[in-house]
Amino acid sequence: EIVLTQSPGTLSLSPGERATLSCRASQRLTSSYLAWYQQKPGQAPSLLIYVSSYRATGVPDRFSGSGSGTDFTLTISRLEPEDFAVYYCQQYGSSPYTFGQGTKLEIK
């Protein structure tokens, strides 16, 4: 099983700032099958990024993903108030699919 470790656990920033979230895999990911999801309280997760760097339909371009191998990054260029949420990375190239433990992005 591939273990994903996200850092930091909590990130405190202000609107307008840049956010950088990290996801590290315990082994190299097949074809960079790494996704990022956003989850707000009481809601289902929502897909943001797939195959490491492709934005899902309707996702604003302030969200970007990068990385390959074992190290991946989600960047939010300028935080909007609605971006404060929990973010999860997920690998889906190898069963069992696994998620990271999440990064909570909170307002400073």
Next chain:
Amino acid sequence: EVQLLESGGGLVQPGGSLRLSCAASGFTLSTYAMSWVRQAPGKGLEWVAGISGTGATTNFGDSVKGRFTISKDDSKNTLFLQMNSLRAEDTAVYYCARDGYNFVPFDYWGQGILVTVSS
């Protein structure tokens, strides 16, 4: 419009069984892989099980292997999760999710259904 609607959750005693359903609309279930993902209260996401579009292939997370089964009825466009030998640690909100095309993972999710395992 794609929609996924879970049902069948509730309170069950340890050792009991429960079957969750996920009614899909806006697309044909037989042409997409599907998964169940759960989230324990205040915790992160855990992939539970997946099934291919044809239904020929199923996979399970280690924590539920041998206790849970995933199936679907394409004629009713409905996905199922049969949960047996339930434990307290199975308490969670269970989501069904659609696996998209072209290497897109879970592009649509249901609203989730709560399963509580307690005596």
